[in-house]
Structures are given as structure tokens and as C-alpha cells.
Amino acid sequence: MSIVDPNVSALSVWLALESPTHHLPGVNGMMDLVTKEVEGLPIAVERLPGRDGLGDSLILRAGLDNGEPAVAVMSHLDTVHPVGTSAKDLPVRIEGDRLYGPGVYDMKGGAWLALQAFKQVAKAGSAKRPMVFLFTPDEEIGSPTTRGVIEDIGRASVAVLVTEPAREGGKIVTARKGVGRFEVKLEGRPAHSGSRHADGRSAIREAAHQILAIEAMTDYARGITTSVALVGGGTAANVIPQHAWFSVDCRVTSLVDGQMMESRILGLKPHDPDVTIKISGGMNRPPYEKSMAVAGLFETARAIAAGIGFDLQDCPMTGGGSDGNFTAALGIPTLDGLGIDGDGAHTLKEYALISSIAPRQALIKGLLETV
Structure with a gap:
């Protein structure tokens, strides 16, 4: 045309x-x-x-x-x-x-x-x-x-x-809104999912706990939203997963809320003490x-x-x-x-x-x- x-x-x-x-x-x-x-x-x-x-x-x-x-x-x-x-x-x-x-x-x-x-x-x-x-x-x-x-x-x-x-x-x-981006990496303990299940510490299970906690931080009344849209982990279907990761998107309406949310997300602690969490990132666009x-x-x-x-x-x-x-x-x-x-x-x-x-x-x- x-x-x-x-x-x-x-x-x-x-x-x-x-x-x-x-x-x-x-x-x-x-x-x-x-x-x-x-x-x-x-x-x-x-x-x-x-x-x-x-x-x-x-x-x-x-x-x-x-x-x-x-x-x-x-x-x-x-x-x-x-x-x-x-x-x-x-x-x-x-x-x-x-x-x-x-x-x-x-x-x-x-x-x-x-x-x-x-x-x-x-x-x-x-x-x-x-x-x-x-x-x-x-x-x-x-x-x-x-x-x-x-x-x-x-x-x-x-x-x-x-x-x-x-x-x-x-x-x-x-x-x-201000924008925050974070990367969360988790490391557990691998084990055979059949014969040694109790020995394992699932990084994916820990990720599930953390994802639910992060999603629960959304507060529409204050204009705060949190979402996890990328996630991965595991090595094989018959192995308790040693590794997992996910990304976090956070949006806020004020600088104060941005500082507060950055502190909350970076300060997350593991639900399972045998799983380690490493969190990087922060607010990359101010409100x-x-x-x-x-x-x-x-x-x-x-x-x-x-x-x-x-x-x-x-x-x-x-x-x-x-x-x-x-x-x-x-x-x-x-x-x-x-x-x-x-x-x-x-x-x-x-x-x-x-x-x-x-x-x-x-x-x-x-x-x-x-x-």
C-alpha cells in the first residue's frame, strides 16, 4: 500500500x-x-x-x-x-x-x-x-x-x-509512580526426591513462601504494587531443588514509600533457616x-x-x-x-x-x- x-x-x-x-x-x-x-x-x-x-x-x-x-x-x-x-x-x-x-x-x-x-x-x-x-x-x-x-x-x-x-x-x-526492580536468588540442599527426600531443602518451596509474602505487600490504598513475573529453578524432576530465583517489580507513589519498600524487600528473611537468600536491586526510578x-x-x-x-x-x-x-x-x-x-x-x-x-x-x- x-x-x-x-x-x-x-x-x-x-x-x-x-x-x-x-x-x-x-x-x-x-x-x-x-x-x-x-x-x-x-x-x-x-x-x-x-x-x-x-x-x-x-x-x-x-x-x-x-x-x-x-x-x-x-x-x-x-x-x-x-x-x-x-x-x-x-x-x-x-x-x-x-x-x-x-x-x-x-x-x-x-x-x-x-x-x-x-x-x-x-x-x-x-x-x-x-x-x-x-x-x-x-x-x-x-x-x-x-x-x-x-x-x-x-x-x-x-x-x-x-x-x-x-x-x-x-x-x-x-x-x-517510582519503580523498583529486585532479583532474588535462593539456595537450598539437593537430595533424591524419592530415597532421600527428608535430607533435601527445597529452594523452590522457599521461593513460594517469599513470593506470596512479596505479593502480599501490595497496598492499593497507598498506591503500592508488588509483583513477581519471572521465576525459575530446579535441576530435574526427581531432585529436591537446590537453586531457585525470581524477579520483583515494585511501584510506589512517594519517595518515602520507595525507601520503605526497598528496605522491606531487601530485608526478607528465609522461612526455612537451611535455605539462603540473596537479594539485589532497589528503586531504580524515583517517583x-x-x-x-x-x-x-x-x-x-x-x-x-x-x-x-x-x-x-x-x-x-x-x-x-x-x-x-x-x-x-x-x-x-x-x-x-x-x-x-x-x-x-x-x-x-x-x-x-x-x-x-x-x-x-x-x-x-x-x-x-x-x-
Whole structure:
């Protein structure tokens, strides 16, 4: 099917290059596409080499060099879909107002439209202050190699605009839960499950006790959730399992609750004293709370949106984390969910609404020129 809309045609080039986090050619290929887009424009490009087997990062700078704090835009170019998804399970295609494709909603659509806004303002010279645009390669796995640069750019900025996808009906994000990740490893005592059963100490049985205890820490009234979604262990069906492991996901609404939950999970003790437990990890994204400064920046965005012709709303605190958690926790006014509208993030039904591209691009352009 031919694609005639120039916006859709250009964005489809990004979708065709699949870039799951650990696929270095795809992620760095995306950085190459961004670099090519800004060639010949009044935009300085700095490329930071990747580490730990992950891709590079890219920093674009434009606007006035007047010593004022910058307005920063942040996007990630890694996705969750494995290479080959577009060839079989989620082909790039248009159905009515929907553009389907791996990562179109989370978050290549938002990264692409924000880059167009950034280019427009850079070419027009219409920014009141310096502008910085950071593209990262590892947000989908918690930003392990880029948190430092995210926070450094945040500290030097008057505001941060994050192009994660919009929520239902185009709402943006002004608060996110903090995220914790933990790994639990257990070691028991192996024995033949028939002739020497009593001699064994089951690591899997101990894991079951600990998993139930962790799941019971969920407190919906306080906005705390805990879940175990990955688990493994054992060696053979006729052996009392010596080893077991599982991962823990924790979400909280406040820094205090994050500290409390980290202490509770790291402090777990074995139910069976003959089984040892080793727990690693912690809170890796602090809560992003709607401060007065965030609320003020949101009102600025609402006024810009009204001038464009739509009523911008924000959603209640969302459970998913993003790089906006890092900058908001530093006290930097941060708006998130400024990307493309659509649905189906991380699924094979992921799509973006083509009609949302122009107004949301105009919103980011207005913010770059106003903040």
C-alpha cells in the first residue's frame, strides 16, 4: 500500500528500522537517521558512544547561546519488539487514521514529531533560550547507561519535555509512580526426591513462601504494587531443588514509600533457616510527583494547546516509569506523555493516530518557543 502523507512516509522509515534495546545495529542505525535529518541545519550534534553492549546516545543543541538554562527534550529510540516483528506479526501499515508498526506509539512517533518541531524552531531561530534534545538507547530496560546524562541535562534545564506516548484521548503525563526492580536468588540442599527426600531443602518451596509474602505487600490504598513475573529453578524432576530465583517489580507513589519498600524487600528473611537468600536491586526510578512547578508548566502547555485548537488534559498518576522520573525527582519541571496518540504499547496491536501528529508537533514547537 502506498503512503502518500509525507509525515507518515517519513515516520515509516523509522518504523522499518527495528531497534529493540539489545540490537546494536538497529539502535545505532536510528541514531544515524536522526543525525542525517539535521545535517545542514543550525543544530550541533554530539554522539556519546554506548557502553555495556548498548547503543549510542545523541545530543542535539540549538537555539540561543545566551547562558540561560535550556529547555530540554528527551526521547528514547529503543523498542521492545524483537527483530522480525514487522515482517510477520506487526507490519507497517495504515488502516484509516491508524498507523501500525513496531514502536510507533512507544515511542518512535513521539520522537519523530518532536524532532520535526525542534528542527522548525532551530531553523526559524524562534527559541528564547538554548534547546537540547537527548536521544537515548536504553529506556526500555531502565536507562542503566544513560541516567547520568539524563540527570546532567536536567540539572542544566529550566524544563524537560519527554515524548513518551500520550494517554487515552491525548492526555499528557504530569506524575508517574517510582519503580523498583529486585532479583532474588535462593539456595537450598539437593537430595533424591524419592530415597532421600527428608535430607533435601527445597529452594523452590522457599521461593513460594517469599513470593506470596512479596505479593502480599501490595497496598492499593497507598498506591503500592508488588509483583513477581519471572521465576525459575530446579535441576530435574526427581531432585529436591537446590537453586531457585525470581524477579520483583515494585511501584510506589512517594519517595518515602520507595525507601520503605526497598528496605522491606531487601530485608526478607528465609522461612526455612537451611535455605539462603540473596537479594539485589532497589528503586531504580524515583517517583515523579506533580509539584507546583510541574503544574505551572502544564498550564503553559494548556494555553499553547488552546491556541492550536484543542483542550489539553493530564491523566492521574500513571504506574509506568520513564526518564521523566529522573528529572522530575531533581525538582526540574517536567512534562511527559507529549508524544503521539494511539494505543497498544508493547503489544502486537500497537498503533498511532495519524491525526495526532500535526497538533502534538505544534504543541512541542510552542513549548520550545515559549518556555
